Amino acid sequence: MSTKIRLKRGGRKGQAYYRIVVQDSRVRPRGQELDVLGFYHPAARPEPVSEVDMQKSLDWLSKGAEMSDTARNILSKSGVLKHYHEGTRPEEVSAVIKGEMVENKGYNPPPPPVEKVVAAATEESESASPDSEGAPSEVESAVSDDDTQAAAGTEEA
Structure with missing residues (x-):
């Protein structure tokens, strides 16, 4: 089964918000979702708000889920793709977020300002x-x- 990470629209006219969901690629965009990864609220001010569950996102990406262009941009800005391309396992993500040392990858916290x-x-x-x-x-x-x-x-x- 081919899965796709994409946005699912909600809200009324002019007040759109989107859920970042995982769906079967053969299902219509407003159809049944397999999992909800987060949300994106473009109308929020002063800037758009997005929240993504990193554990779930990395899990689905490691299973081979494809991303739509907009979902890729949102996941990239939230830092999910950085950890995915580094090969970080979902168990290590919490340690990477906290800035602790990861055994396999040798992650070091960023240098001081x-x-x-x-x-x-x-x-x-x-x-x-x-x-x-x-x-x-x-x-x-x-x-x-x-x-x-x-x-x-x-x-x-």
Whole structure:
């Protein structure tokens, strides 16, 4: 049996909402569904609202369910397709969502924001600079000696 993940319309005229459902591909779009994966409410303001059950979605995708274009976009925005393409099993999804380490895939949480990295780098440079302020390095002293000799030579001529 070929299954398809698609949207099933509900609501009155001008107030549409959609359920993301799994149906047999031979059934009409408003027909009987096998499972409800979530909903999509495009009329919500300030932006559309969607909610998808990741466990069920990954389960149906792993069974070979095809997606309509709109359902694919919604699943992609909710992060389901990312986990599906990584090969994450439905049992591992909750660990991935929480940011824990997954044994088989070696999932690591995302790196810290750039602001924290920049702040840490400035703290390191501030802690290192007081040590070097006391005595000039060999390069700095050699350059300053050359400058003073060159300045003295131009004044004599």
